[in-house]
Amino acid sequence: MRTYDKTDGALPLAPRNEEETTVLLQEALGMAATTGLLMRSAGGSRADTHVKPAFCHAPVCLLPNALPVQEYVKARRLATIWNLLVARIAHDGPWLLQTLASVLPHDEFTRRLVEIFQAITGAERDVQKIQLGITRSDYMLHAGESGSGSPELKQVEINTIAASFGCLSTQVTRLHQYLVQKVLGHSRLSSKSFILPRNETMRGLAHGLAAAHKEYLRQESVMFNPSQSSRPGRRPCVLMLVQADERNINDQKLLEICLWEEFGVLLHRATLLEVARNAHLDLQRRQNLLLVSPLISDTCKEDVQEAEVEVTVAYFRAGYDPSDYPSEGEWKGRELIEMSAAIKCPSISHHLAGTKKVQEALCRPGVLERFLKDAEDVDAIRNCFVGLYGLDPECEGATAAVAAACNSPQHFVLKPQREGGGHNLYDQDLVQALSQMTAEERAAYILMEKIRPPPFEAFFLRDYSVLRGLAVLELGVYGVYLGDSEGKRVILNESVGHLLRTKLASSHEGGVAAGFAVLSSPLLVGGPEDSGILSKKYFSTLREFTMSARVWRRQRFWKIGATGIAFWGVGLFLTYIAVSKRSGKLQ
Ligand code: ADP
Ligand code: MG
DSSP states (O other), X not given: OOOOOTTTOOOSSOOSSHHHHHHHHHHHHHHHHHHTOEEEOTTOOHHHHHHSOOEEEOOEESSOEEEEHHHHHHXXXXXXXXXXXHHHHHHOHHHHHHHHTTTGGGOHHHHHHHHHHHHHHHTTOOOOOEEEEEXXXXXXXXXXXXXXXXXXXXXXXXXXXXXXXXXXXXHHHHHHHHHIIIIIOOOOSBSSSEEOOOOOHHHHHHHHHHHHHHHHHHHHHHHSOHHHHSXXXXXXXXXXXXXXXXXXXXXXXXXHHHHHHHHOOOEEEEOHHHHHHHEEEETTTTOEEEEEOTTSOGGGOSSHHHHEEEEEEEEESSOSSGGGOSSHHHHHHHHHHXXXXXXXXXXXXXXXXXXXXXXXXXXXXXXXXHHOOOHHHHHHHHTTOOOEEEOSTTSTTHHHHHHHHHHOGGGEEEEESOOSSSOOBOHHHHHHHHHHSOHHHHTTEEEEEOOOOOOEEEEEEETTEEEEEEEEEEEEEEEEEEEETTSSSEEEEEEEEEEEEEEETTOSOOXXXXXXXXXXXXXXXXXXXXXTOOOHHHHHHHHHHHSOHHHHHHHHXXXXXXXXXXXXXXXXXXXXXXXXXXXXXXX
């Protein structure tokens, strides 16, 4: 068994010949169809899919890709620190506004988001103090200056809104478990040479939504007497805000089904425009968000209460791109949600805390220390940064950074305040943009040093056929945070799972929905220094991430319980000795 090797990009797992590749392809297509590892085919409208679903397998890697085990463990551990960091940034309104100020004159979209934020906080209309954060921090392996030394994960960005593909990534791990064992015949994926870690993202995300739903209902029961809090016929539910022409619909439906089956919580999907048209706030209570049930047709709406659902959690899988707001109606929908008592995922401040400008500001000296008290946490986060440069005229080093990028564009990425892929500028496009913009216009962008991942060979399955090529990978780690924005009351703070995306080394961008990358899963291997054998240290630290979350929690519970009983026993024994001594029994 060969392990990860940064110099020759050896594959730990590969099909042995053409025939095996064909078998893997057929098995993968069957498994994808059966487990819902699908995406809606391009071109079908949302209305069409109600009648005639047109789904295709999600683009995937045929086999998992090697990733150094220590880097995986590091990234999983960072998730809870990121969760807290983002929550605290979101709470620090003045810092957030000051940081984003230079972006606003030339970025109308961010300006409108900031205006909503100001309207809510300024008028103290923020009636919900608890927020749900579903974050995904994305990393790529960085080979370092000379390509020497072990590659380390460096952060690409943190997503605080609509971090997608969590459920499909759970299904990709299942697919790879199945293919490797059935076709390649490697029966022990948790061997000393490699581990295919469990991926419980789907359940972890559903658990976060269910916990937020429960918290909302708890608040209601504390604030109102039972007859007021739960109006007959008005069912509480989670609302997922979606794009009208969403292709990644299975990822969303899998979450909806998991939330219902595992936690008994209903989820409805609606667009921002549908919210604007069909929702209102219950002003007699605390601005509860009531929505005409998306399932009930216009003719059956006589009993208004029967037809309405009460939104406990507003979960945004849309609303992060200007194209999500083609009319004022969508903005109205967003404002209605932000003013409501529903727990937002994310709140508008959480959304803004994930902007590229904030990411750049965090690199400046002393900024991480403002939000994180623990020096080890600061070091761990700072260690995953590459060079980030603000371009507003007041930013120290802005002129030098622009000059460096124009001279060596291959070492930089120019990023606007956008999400969803396809917005960044590279190479000559970057040079042209920087030289055409005024200094003020540049302030809406950040410059980022390019991460240089070591390429390896991979097998892509796309549009029913297999393509072999040199690839690079991007690891995303999902975090779930439920608590107040100060980080004082933390109900949930977890690292729930991962997403591995693999793309052709020649491609700049990395989005799966945008068509640049495919879904994959990490095959954890010892770093080059371990000569292929996973060390004991990593085996034990990996337990919490490779074991089922439920088993892990149960084991941890028993461990804590046993320790408690042991302490209690020792205490009792010492008390007995002390009492005996005093009463003269022991001399
Ligand atoms: P978006 O929010 O649009 O997804 P990202 O910052 O994640 O923007 O960038 C999109 C893609 O571009 C990433 O998935 C990655 O593949 C590539 N990319 C972004 N930043 C860098 C970087 N510093 N070095 C190398 N590739 C990068
Ligand atoms: Mg991204």
